[in-house]
């Protein structure tokens with residue numbers, strides 16, 4: 001199933017084709033592709049090049065770790081995420097050193113996952129990020145060191161058949177994707193002054 005972004009302005013196909021499915025095929029994710037995804041995350045920008053991100057990767061090949069991570073997800077997320085071939089815990093190093101918070105750590109981790117998602121698009125893979133999980137429990141069961149925080153869980157895989165989803169989730173899967181218009185969040189030199197398009201022929 002395709003859920004391409006209906007854009008108001010042209011964007012790259014890799015961004016246009018990215019979306020967050022809840023169905024994944026049983027096809028495993030090839031190890032070399034998995035490494036490419038994290039290589040893409042690795043080359044993301046970060047404040048002071050602190051690279052405050054870590055990832056714990058779990059897959060069906062390691063059912064104990066997979067189940068451990070699955071068990072931290074909210075019930076609704078578990079319903080579909082249990083069928084993903086790969087589940088990843090994203091972790092941010094929230095302190096530069098003990099007692100010294102890194103204000104941009106969450107921003108940097110998010111950006112690295114965005115890189116990873118775009119690389120996934122390039123490889124025909126899809127990523128679905130989740131905040132609906134017990135962050136404290138994840139930190140506990142994976143024994144994260146002090147100064148580190150569990151931030152999200154995300155699934156990686158090839159798209160599956162929405163018909164396999166339970167009712168409720170199936171409808172959500174087929175919903176049209178929407179976004180706020182640029183005029184609501186891109187401003188021209190002042191708060192809430194929408195950026196106006198310039199006619200190229202006048203330049």
Ligand SMILES: Cc1cc2nc3c(=O)[nH]c(=O)nc-3n(C[C@H](O)[C@H](O)[C@H](O)COP(=O)(O)O)c2cc1C
Pocket residue numbers: 018019020021077128129130131132133152177
């Ligand atoms: C930080 C974050 C938390 C999210 N949490 C959940 C979640 O718990 N469950 C879920 O099904 N989707 C979750 N999503 C996916 C969003 O709902 C999805 O990205 C959004 O609806 C836009 O859809 P798209 O990614 O298909 O464009 C989350 C996404 C992000 C970035």
